Structures are given as structure tokens and as C-alpha cells.
Amino acid sequence: MPPSEPVATSAAVPLRQPLHLISCASVLLVLSACGEDHGASFRDELGLAADEDGLRAPPSRIHAPPELESLATGQLGPDGEPLRAACVTCHSIPGLAPELELRAEDVGPPHEGIDFQHGPNGCAHCHDPEDRLSLRLADGRSIPMTDAIELCAQCHGPQYRDFRRGSHGGMRGSWDAERGVRERNHCVDCHDAHRPAYPHFTPMPPPADRFAPAGHE
């Protein structure tokens, strides 16, 4: 699946140097994924919280989970792969689902049966009531569904900070920024947005040690 655009790395920005800050912000503006002018301030506020001293998140490609852009149909397509319907297919039709439901149980097909356990939140806490393709931040701004990490980060700051600093969330690739990039898991890859508690795993088999049986010859 195609990687999403690279996360703009926030360069070291000693806040005392305005020139540096302005040029960095411009770079971030240019590279920011969404069209709205909130990218620089968002990343500055959250990304630099603990690291004024030259730390930057290494070049990473964050995986784009299909759940943010499409819905599983349960059927197989002509290529034998599971068929998914893009959100925009239905939600570009004006007037479709005019009211945002209050509770997950009230959602009708094709989204019925959402298992919701995400604290005291309701649908409107995250979803933009006007636009099903968007999410709504706490300050009222709308962001595309594909920018969901920003939404997660506004409440789960410590985890987001750890995610940027590499101590939360799976990664693959290079530890050395000079020799390669790395691929990061998106929040939604592990945490279902409606039921984010990390699932239980069946562990891999335990070690088969050479315990001393009664002779093994």
C-alpha cells in the first residue's frame, strides 16, 4: 500500500532564534499534508515539547491504514483481494447521512455494528458533523480522515510524544537517519479508533529448553 507523504521533520528550533523559527515554519507549511494553515503550529507545539536541544524525529514514512480511506465490504474483488469501498464514493453525495448519530449503536448500514469503547466520548467528539470525510479537532478545525494522528495526539499527548521519539509504536527500517528511512505504524494500525484498547495476542510458542528428563538416549 502506498506510504503516506513523509512527516515533515521538525528541525531543531531554539525558540530564541526567530529567523530559524520562521524558515522552519515555512518549510513545514510547504510540506504539510493538509491544505489548511495549522500544520506548523501543531507540529511545533506537540513535536518540540520535550526536545529543544537539537532532537528531531528521523525521516519516517508513516503507514497509511486503509481504514481511514475505505470500508471493508466483506467481498472479494476481481483480483481475489478483499474489496473495499472508498469513503468518498458515498460521502461525496450531498445530503447523505445528514445528522451525526449520538451513539455508535444508532449508526445504520453499511456502518452498523460498531463496537464502541473509547471512554466517555460520543461520535461528535471526533467526527465532523458536517463532513463524514473529515475529523474535527478540539479547537473546531476540520482535518481529513487521513490526518487522524493529529486528532489522537491532541488527547494522547504523552503517547504521541513517545511515538515521535521512537518509543511507542512499531517501526521497521533504519535506525540511522543517514543511511535510510524507517516505516512507522500509524496509530490506527494497532488501535481501532472506536475500540482502541490494545487487543490480546496469542503468544508465540514458549522456549523448548533442554529440561532434564529421565534420560534421553
Add this chain to the structure above:
Amino acid sequence: MESEEGSALGASMPPASGGHEVTYPRFLWRILSRATDGPPLFYAWMTALTAVALVGAHAWATQTNEGLGLTGMGDHVSWGLYIANFTFAVGLAAGGVMMVVPAYLYHDEEMHDVVIIGELLAVAALVMALAFVVVDLGRPDRFWHLMPLIGRFNWPISMLTWDVLVLNGYLVLNLHICGYLLYMRYLRRKPNPRWYVPFVLVSIVWAVSVHTVTAFLYSGLGGRPFWNSALLAPRFLVSAFVTGPAFIILTLRVLRQATGLALPGGPVRTLVNVMRITVLVNLFMVLSEVFTEFYTGGSHVAAARYLYFGVDGHAALVPWIWTAIALNVGGAIILLTPALSKRPHVLEAAMVMVFVGVWIEKGMGLIIPGFVPSTLHELVEYIPTRTEWMVTAGVWALGLLVFTVALKAAAPILRDAARAAQIRREHEES
């Protein structure tokens, strides 16, 4: 002039005049061929030992070919029966010094006459110790890696390199002393003190170092709290001074029975006196360890708890250690009760008791608990396999073969000792 048959010790001796023509290598060859002569009982003994040694050799060869997986060891308990016996054998070698000290430092004449037995025991026990190390190696074909200057020798940091040096050095030392004395006796020449007395004095210190270094192998490991005790080296030495004299006393008894030689009785009395002290000190040291472990408690005591009482149903070593304690205590009681220790058969039983008791306590009762529980506090038990028992028996047989051959070679000296004892007795009577 003794005949070839009849005397277990005897073969014909060279005439006094032609002695100086026999070179040292030729003398060694004569010893070996002399070792193949004897009464039927001797042949039975040597054949049995050879058979056991061959069984052990085959088991070891199979183990080398197919891997140490044929043993009961694993990544949790990675040393077992072989290293347990190695530790014990080093102690036995060091214990020979308990004859040397009275003989050379205290000028005990009777002891001086038979001291060669202790030195030959050291040789045989060292051969066993080195053999136990070799059979425990995963890659004995890479033995040359261990040689100084040829391989890479991590001296002085690795205690194992110290052990290689002191064990081989002690072996060479005793081979020289015994070889020189036996050679001189064969040539009927008076040995020159300059060629052996300094080496003997060095061997006294070296014997202590041999067992101290072996103890340091274990006691220096911070990750193994059961071994990481300052008392380990003293314990090793004291228990060596129990088993060495015990084995020597048994040897003297066996020699007396088998050869009919009237060896002097003084050495046995001296050794019994030595053992009266060492067996008590050994028990005291065990008590000291046990107190420190159990009174302190915490996870530090886990290995000791496993050894003495078992943990969570794992109790494989419990019968062993309590048997060892019973044997050591019983042997001590016999030694300290003159009425009992005076009686030869009871004394011999006591010797066997403390010998086996220390073998258990110092071998399986020391090495295995060092690994149980593991460094990640996992409880994995160890039971030796048939392969290990066969190889161990084979190495013991090898040691006894070497010892028997050596004693045979020392026959003239022992006969001198018997004669000297007889003369002393006649002097006292007159």
C-alpha cells in the same frame, strides 16, 4: 632376590653395577612393563579397570561426535557431573600434600618413607582432573587454542588459564619428584637432595594454590550467588585435606592386604590425627555457609533452599546432600572416638564415609546448586545421563590405572619402608 611371580610388587631388579647404564626413558619403559606383571588378582583388577576405561572412552567418543546433548546438561545447568568430579579430583590431588608436610617439614621419618604415595596420588588425581576437563569440552579438537603462545591464552584475567597453569605445573612438579626418586631408587643411587627437596617445598605451596585457583573459578562469579562466597576457597582446601588423607589411608590398608608388606603404622596415625581436625573444620564451614544463607534469607538463599529442602516440588538433590551430611558427621564421630577409630575395619569404613560424603557435597552438592535456580530465577533440574556416568566411570578407571601403575613402580621404595619399619621395631624391642 625376588621372583617375578608371587610378590605383587616384585619384578627382578637390575644388578647394582650395571644400573647407571639405564637411561630415564628406558627406566620408564621398564616401569610400564613391570605394571603388567602380577598375581591373578592384580590381573583381574587391571583388566576390570581397562574394561571400564574403554567403556568410558567409547561413551566420550560418541559424545564428542554427536554433541554434549547426550548429557543431561542444558543452557540452565551447563556444568554437571564432569565438572563436579573435576573439582573433587583437584582436591584429591591437593590432599596429597598432607603427607608431604609432616615428612619434610616435621621430619617424620616413617612418613618420609611412604610420602611418595601422596605424591603419586597427586599425579593420578591430576590426570583425572585434566581428563574431566577434556571430556567436558564441546570442542576437544580445538585444545591447542588453550596453549600459551600457540593459541590465545587469556592470562591473567581468566581464572581458567590460571587453573591450566597450576594444574599442569603441579603435575610436572610431582612427576619430576616421583620420577627422580623412583629413578634413583632403580639405579640404587642415593638421591641428591638438591634435585628434589626444593621442588617438594614448592609443591607444598603449589598444592594450596591448585585448589585455591580452582575455587576462585567459581567464587569470582557475581552472577552465581551460591558460589560467590569468600569461604569457598578455604572450604575447598579443608575438604581436600579430608579426602586426600582418607584415600591415602585406604591405599595403605589395601597395599598391606594385597602385598603382605608390613608398612609402618605411624603414617596412618598421623593422617588420622590430621583428619580429626580437618573433618571438624569442614563441618564447621558447612555450618557457617548454611547459617549465612538461611538466616539472611531473600532470593540469595534460593540455591541453598533448593539443595537442602527442594523448591516447588523440585527436590532432586535433597537426598544426596543429607546423605553427604550424615556420612560426614558419622565419619567425624568415628574419627573422634578413639574406641572406634582404633579398630581397623571401622576406621576404613569411616574413610569411605567421609570420602563419599565430601564427593557428594563438593561435587554435585556444590556445582549443581550454583545453576539452580538459573540467573533468571528459573528452576530447571539436572539428572546425569548414562553417557555421563560411563564417561565418569571411565575417567576414574583411568585414574586408578595410573595410580596402580605408579604404586607398582614405587614398589622398591615401599619395600624399603617396610624394611625400615621392621628395623625400627626390632630396635625398640631390644
Add this chain to the structure above:
Amino acid sequence: MTQSTTSRRRVLKAAGATLGAAAFARAVSPVIDFASEISAGEFFQKHYKELSPEEMAVVLRRLEDETQERYGAEVTIRDIRPRENTQFGYALNLSICIGCRRCAEACHVENNHDRATHQSYIRVLELRQGSIDMEHGDATYEHAVPRAGHFYMPVQCQQCDNPPCVHVCPVEATWKEDDGIVVVDYNWCIGCRYCEAACPYHARRFNWHAPEIPAEEINPDQAYLSNRVRPQGVMEKCTFCLHRTREGRMPACLEACPTGARVFGNLLDPSSEIRWVLANKRVFVLKEELGTRPRFFYFFDE
């Protein structure tokens, strides 16, 4: 004694000696089989640190041929040296490790471990919350994870700065490299297992048998000091996947971790993630009182 008695005795002795020699040869024949499989090149091979680049190239070709012969797999074995200005460090987040053992499994596959014993350098302990006393730990759990009231601690070689295993090796078959990784020369090790006794972290593994791996499962991208197929009778241990990490890639265990509990990097790089963890999280090491100075750090988020 008569002449004939002596000569009869001599004949009997000679017969006995011959019989004994034959029996001995028969008894030790497995060792002859074992020795015959060792080439002269292998027997006389010098220590890793003494091999010139040309000699090393010869050794690597020989090892590749041997792997082809014994396992039927085409492999590439390289000698990958440490990079300058690199000191590896590894941290593990105990708050998010769920004990799924995918790291142990990835190690098993990446490092060409014996299949029968399902060997791995990583051992995951399930511990009760409230205490890191490993005496109540369990490495053999099989239930769904994470289990309520418990947390998980994977343990592997700590690549100590003061490594007891290196101190005790009598032949210098194991040593600490310039980038901090403690390595083993599998062709120099004599298998005495003193290092295994000395290691306080159960990090060392011994090849009690020759490893058995199907040809198609062998990872062909190998290095001399890390994941080449090891011979019988020698020690081995985690090498922080030096065949990957020295080329900038992450260790296999880290890539397999689904939660991202593992953090790896260069301690000399102030902007590295490992440095951030050490500066900003409550970090501890195992058995610190032993003075081993591990390079493997554990931390909690809260």
C-alpha cells in the same frame, strides 16, 4: 622360572596388548568420524583478530561451502566491521511490551537457530505487577497476553561494558567490539562453557547438538560473527543483529515488535531515540549491583 614360561607370558602379554589396542581403536572410532569431518583449514584456522583480509576471504568461502554441503543452502557470509563513532544501545519499554514473543520468534528465524529446540536468544519473562523479582517470573506461559496484573520483560544479551563472560573466557573467543557488541568467534571457541556460568543474564547459548535447519528456512544473509550457522559444541549469543545494525538496519527483534516497545540506536548520537529515552524516561538496568554496566535498558512510561 623357565625360559618357556617367560616367552609364553610374553606372547600372552603381546596378545593382550594387541587386543587392548584394537578395543581402544574401536571404542574411540566415533571421535575419528568426528575428526575426519574437520578440514585442515578449519583445524588450523587462526583467531578472528589474527586473520588478514585475504585469509578471512578464504575462511568465508570455506564456511559458505561447508554450509552448502551440510545444509544444502546457498549463503553469503560477510565480515562486517564496526562503524566509527557508533556505540549501540537498546531500550525496552515495559509499559507497552505485551509478551507476544514475536521478538523471540524473529530472532529464531533471523539468526538461523536450531529448529528442534526452537532456540532463541530472547527469553520473555512474565512478571507480576508490583515487583521485578524474577523469582516469581515465568518464561513458559502459553495463555493470551497481556495477562491482567502482569507485565513482560524480554531478556537477551545485555552487551555489558564490563562483561563477565569476556573476562572468564580462557582462549579469548569472546570479546567486546568497538561499537559495544560482545561477539563470539565460533571457530575459536573450545566449548568449555565458562562464559555461560559467568553470565548473570542467561544470555549465552550452547550448541549441544549441531543445529538442524531446513535449507529453505535458512537466512542466507549472514555474517561471520553473528548469524551464520554455528557448528556443534560452541557458544553463541545475541549480537544485536550486527549483520543488520552495522549497516544501519534495525535488529530483527525490534522490527517484529508490534507495539514498538523496543528502541535501538547509537548512544553517541545526541539526537538518537535511545538517547532521548535515557534522558527522559525512568530507566533501569538488570542486576546493576553486579557492576556489569549493561547496554540494554528497561523503562516504564509512567
